[in-house]
Amino acid sequence: MMSSPVGKLTLVAREAALAAILWERERPGRVRLGEMVESGDDRFLGTVESQLNEYFAGQRDRFDVPLHFEGTEFQRAVWTALLQIPYGETRTYGEIASQIRRPTAVRAVGAANGRNPISIIAPCHRVIGASGELTGFAGGLPAKETLLSLEGARWGSARHAAHSVTNPQGQTGALQLPLLP
Numbered sequence: 001m002m003s004s005p006v007g008k009l010t011l012v013a014r015e016a017a018l019a020a021i022l023w024e025r026e027r028p029g030r031v032r033l034g035e036m037v038e039s040g041d042d043r044f045l046g047t048v049e050s051q052l053n054e055y056f057a058g059q060r061d062r063f064d065v066p067l068h069f070e071g072t073e074f075q076r077a078v079w080t081a082l083l084q085i086p087y088g089e090t091r092t093y094g095e096i097a098s099q100i101r102r103p104t105a106v107r108a109v110g111a112a113n114g115r116n117p118i119s120i121i122a123p124c125h126r127v128i129g130a131s132g133e134l135t136g137f138a139g140g141l142p143a144k145e146t147l148l149s150l151e152g153a154r155w156g157s158a159r160h161a162a163h164s165v166t167n168p169q170g171q172t173g174a175l176q177l178p179l180l181p
Contacts, residue, residue: 002049005056005150006143009120011045017068018048020117023139030138031117032070052120058150061087063121070117074102078112085126088151092130114138120147132156 001010012020012033020031047065054060069076077100084099085091091099097109116124119138125147129135132155137144148155 002052004052006139006146009052011048012117013042013045013048014068014070016044017066018044018118018121019068019070021052021119021121023119023143025140027138030115033117048121055120056150061151065121067118067122069122071112071115074105074108075112075115077102078109079116079118079122082113082116082122082124082127085123087123088153090126090128090148090153090155092128092132093135094130096127110135123147126151126153128155 001008003009007024009024010020010022010026011018012022014033020033022031044065051060051063051065055063069079071079078096081096081099093106093109093113094103096113097103097106100109102108113124113127114136116122116138119125125137125139125144127135134141134144134148134155
């Protein structure tokens with residue numbers, strides 16, 4: 001367990017990879033991990049903790065630890081899309097759904113996002129509602145706001161202005177995102 005600006009976090013490793021970052025007030029059953037054994041001396045989790053501390057100090061904008069996602073194929077596709085959201089930027093659930101080539105699966109994307117086992121590193125906090133407002137977050141909306149503020153991200157009306165593009169004819173449209181295979 002580590003202290004952070006968003007509360008105590010429990011780090012979970014499996015097969016020399018990060019399997020979960022759990023919140024202090026974690027909802028039972030949100031993340032399925034199976035049987036866990038506590039280890040007092042884990043160098044790998046020490047590396048994860050160091051990188052998280054650097055992130056919270058504003059000294060790191062990406063992580064380089066192996067991840068072990070346990071979930072359905074759809075959930076893993078959503079979680080992989082989360083890893084593509086750049087530091088300091090946000091995406092809507094609809095944008096993620098389109099990116100994984102399931103444009104009508106907006107609610108399912110929201111459900112998968114809510115079950116993301118590796119919060120912060122797989123940045124589910126960067127996903128916001130279609131209106132640009134902050135929506136549900138396993139760590140609580142104050143934690144989501146803290147993380148987005150730390151990154152200098154925009155949401156609400158400021159986000160809409162930052163994500164619109166004007167073409168040479170003066171027409172305004174949304175920023176186009178790359179599709180995932």
